Amino acid sequence: MPFSITHFLRDRFILTADMAEPDEIRTDVEAGVSFRGTNLWVLIFAIVIASVGLNVNSTAAITGAMLISPLMGPIVGIGFGAATMEVPLMRRGLKNLLLAMVISLAVSTIYFYLTPLSEAGSELLARTTPNTWDVLIALFGGAAGAVGLTRRGRGNVIPGVAIATALMPPLCTAGYGLATGQWNYCSGAMYLFFINCVFICLSTFLVVRLLPLPRRTFVDDATARRVRVSIWTLAVLTAAPSVYLAVGIVRDTAFNHNAQQFIEQELIRLPGTYVLTRRIKPEERSLNLLLAGKYLDRPAMAALTRKLPEYGLRRAKLTIRQGMAQLDSATAQALRTNVLEDMRNRDQQAYTEYEARFAQLQQQMANQQLAPSLPNALQVLREAQINFPQVRQLGLSQLIRPATDSLHADTTVVVAVRYKQMLKPAEQQRFSKWLQARLGPRPVLLAE
Incomplete structure (x- = not known):
């Protein structure tokens, strides 16, 4: 029999070999959609755990909350209902998703209103600026979840998807924004949650459409077409702002990298010149530097400005101030931060060295105890x-x-x-x- 690439690919990428029975899949989906009793209590507990994790910057607590959160259920139910043309299932999934969202926001807002810790940590800030990569994670994570949901043996796919798509932390971050009156945090987090919901739903819809599952039919083709167009329109409208944000993040990251490289190559290596502070603002395309040591005259600073395009900093504004007399309040704060950071790094390095030396001495003492003196x-x-x-x-x-x-x-x-x-x-x-x-x-x- 001649080799067939089509047959080979079909045999390798087949999705129906270990697929569960349609009735079993439908039962699991409908069980996850409902929010009453156990699911509702587990949701509340997960919200509190995620809020505490965000509050104290604990990755382990946030991961645990994502694992036990039942928020995936109604989202998958909406996508499954859209793929199988079951409007009642879609409506039930949407209703329960809105209920879960309201409860999550209420509980997290109450927690952050009562907690004495009000500072936003890195884990919380990471949920306030969604971008295109969050779209990709939600899309492919939702696809993996839909494939896992339709298998006889689910394995560890569903917990992994719950961690990757991160539905719970954005809602708790939005609760933090509501409790502290920081509306930019609330809007950014809700947008991230909306991205995850829409694209998990979309990927579930696509995967279920590929599988041989029974579908209901609408009375007319126009209604079916309207449902499909609505799904794709919602997906495009959701993704568009994230693409804009992602482009901005890439542009700002590139500007920061190029500015740091310019400073390292052109200023730090100048003999007798020291960079005390650096303020890089990608949104304004500006570099504000405070120098000490050897004084740079106008021709030297003009030469530095002419070198900016070589580092991808065309049309960037370079401001160089020299001497402590040029110290303003923002620069003083930056200088203080740099000094404290340097002290922290030195303390950490010294602590690491002390720990290594202490471990070495402990080992030597253990060896001495283990090795009593030998006879003559x-x-x-x-x-x-x-x-x-x-x-x-x-x-x-x-x-x-x-x-x-x-x-x-x-x-x-x-x-x-x-x-x-x-x-x-x-x-x-x-x-x-x-x-x-x-x-x-x-x-x-x-x-x-």
Whole structure:
């Protein structure tokens, strides 16, 4: 039979081989859509855990909340209902998603209103600026979740999707924004949540459409077409702002990188010149630097400005101030931050060195405790020669094995022996037993 690339690809990428029964899939989807009883209580607990994790910047707590959160259920239900043309399932999924969203916002807002910790950590700030990559994560994460949901053995796909798509943290971040009156945090987080919902729903719709699942039909084709157009229109309208934000993030990141490279290459290497502070503002395309040390005249600063295009900083504004007399309040704050950061780094480095030295001293103390002093080798040789006249020379040393995860620390006594005449096997065995008895309970290695 000739090789067929089409047959090979179909055989490798088939999705129906381990697919569960349609009735079983539908039962699981409908069970996840409902929000009452267990699902509702688990949702509330997950909200509190995620809020605490965001409040104290604990990645472990946030991950745990995402794992137990039941928010995926109604979103998958909407996508499944759209793919199988079940309008009642879509309506039920949308109603329960709105209910879950309102409860999540209420509980998280109450928590952040009552907590004494009001500062926004990095975990919370990460949920306030969505971009195109969040769209991709939601799209492919939702597709993986839809494939996993329709399998007989789900494995670890669903928990992984819950972590990757992160539905719970954005809602809690929005609650933080409501509680503290920071509406930009609230709007950014809600937009991220909306992105996740729409694209998980869209990917579920696409995967279920590929599978041989029974579908209901509308009375007329116009209604079916209107449903499909509505889904795709919503997806495009949701993705468009994220693309704009992603372009801005890439542009700002490139500007920051180029500005840092310019400073490193052109200013820090200047003999006698020190960069005290640097304020880089990508949105204004400006570099504001405070220098100390050797004074730069106008021709030197003009030469630096002419080099900006070489670093991808065309049309960037370079402001150079020299001397502490040029210190303004913003620069003073930046200088203070730089000094504190430098002190923190030095303290951390010193602490790491102290820890390494302390561990080394502990190991040395353990080795000393493990390795009590050896008996005098000359005395042992004399005693051995009384019992075994063939022994001519004898030396003693210790081999220390440090502790590992699975083994305790131990010491082996190494005995190096030279004979006038080799011992017979029986005598050699007796000599080994004598050495073991003479040198104590430690293992003995006889080297001839």
